[in-house]
Amino acid sequence: MQDLQKMIQEAVKNSGAEESISSELANKLEKELSDFVTLNSLKAKLSVLFEYEKNYLELVKEFKEEIKFASGIQEDLRKERAKFFSETLKEVSSTLTESQVENKVASQWLKELVDSYTKSLDLSGGLIEEHTLDMIGTIRDKAKSQKNSVEIASQKTDA
Amino acid sequence: MLNKPDLLGVLSLMGKARGDLVSRTAHESPDLFRNFFEFENNFDMLNLAFEREFNLWIDKHFEMFDKYFNDSDSHHINDSFKKLMVELVESRVIRTSTTNDLASKDFCISLLSEKVSILNKFIEVSQNSEKQYQRLLYSYQRDKTLFDREFKNLMEE
Numbered sequence: 019m020q021d022l023q024k025m026i027q028e029a030v031k032n033s034g035a036e037e038s039i040s041s042e043l044a045n046k047l048e049k050e051l052s053d054f055v056t057l058n059s060l061k062a063k064l065s066v067l068f069e070y071e072k073n074y075l076e077l078v079k080e081f082k083e084e085i086k087f088a089s090g091i092q093e094d095l096r097k098e099r100a101k102f103f104s105e106t107l108k109e110v111s112s113t114l115t116e117s118q119v120e121n122k123v124a125s126q127w128l129k130e131l132v133d134s135y136t137k138s139l140d141l142s143g144g145l146i147e148e149h150t151l152d153m154i155g156t157i158r159d160k161a162k163s164q165k166n167s168v169e170i171a172s173q174k175t176d177a
Numbered sequence: 178m179l180n181k182p183d184l185l186g187v188l189s190l191m192g193k194a195r196g197d198l199v200s201r202t203a204h205e206s207p208d209l210f211r212n213f214f215e216f217e218n219n220f221d222m223l224n225l226a227f228e229r230e231f232n233l234w235i236d237k238h239f240e241m242f243d244k245y246f247n248d249s250d251s252h253h254i255n256d257s258f259k260k261l262m263v264e265l266v267e268s269r270v271i272r273t274s275t276t277n278d279l280a281s282k283d284f285c286i287s288l289l290s291e292k293v294s295i296l297n298k299f300i301e302v303s304q305n306s307e308k309q310y311q312r313l314l315y316s317y318q319r320d321k322t323l324f325d326r327e328f329k330n331l332m333e334e
Contacts, residue, residue: 087181091185098192102199106199110199110202110203113202113205117205117210119210119213119214122217123217123223127202127213127227130227131198131199133272134234135195138191138194138195141191141265142191142261145184145188145257145261146188149178149179149184
């Protein structure tokens with residue numbers, strides 16, 4: 019900005035303008051030009067941001083079904099876990115009580131059941147998580163390569 | 178990475194196996210409940226019965242895998258299933274190792290370790306399905322017999 023100020027003052031001086039108005043003229047010109055440059059730079063930045071957001075939205079659209087799928091299977095597993103603790107376990111416990119299985123045996127067996135069942139749920143959850151992370155990685159890679167291409171395109175336009 | 182149908186297939190298999198585990202108690206499966214009454218005063222035998230039930234449950238996964246994915250030649254499914262089963266059995270090995278009141282601890286750990294070893298070879302299933310299936314059938318039968326033998330040993334002590 020200091021270079022711009024010097025250039026304007028030099029130009030005003032060389033134009034032969036009267037000394038009494040040259041300072042005011044230089045200030046006005048500097049303000050106008052500065053606003054113009056700032057606006058243009060802002061426009062360029064916004065354009066890059068807009069392109070990036072546009073591409074990102076396109077990516078989200080492209081992966082919409084994948085995202086829905088991943089979130090659906092995660093939800094199913096969460097529901098199964100909740101149902102196991104809120105309903106299934108009670109039903110199983112009732113069967114043990116109704117069959118008159120001794121209390122200590124019943125409680126030890128329920129512990130076994132919870133251990134095996136939750137371990138299996140955890141492993142299924144891990145498999146889903148692995149799938150989701152792979153998908154997020156693919157989206158990120160695509161977003162990154164598109165971001166780079168937007169930046170290159172913007173640099174070419176500036177040049 | 179598993180594709181969507183394969184991922185759903187493996188998740189469904191795991192879900193069905195969990196359902197089977199619960200169903201045996203919810204429907205008062207005679208062979209399971211008989212143990213509850215027969216060994217209610219003998220916790221060594223009862224613990225061994227629990228270990229057998231876990232082993233049977235693991236075998237159930239193999240049975241289901243063979244049923245649902247017999248025609249599949251996907252390396253990813255085999256790999257993914259094997260990984261899940263190894264983790265499941267290994268978590269049991271850790272649990273069994275840290276249990277102090279299990280009389281047949283060494284026996285159970287050796288049986289579970291044997292399972293992990295079979296699982297590690299399971300990846301070859303797509304290359305020689307029939308041979309591997311026969312090996313699994315043999316493994317189920319062997320487990321049952323070894324458990325019966327261990328029950329007998331404990332009874333005689």
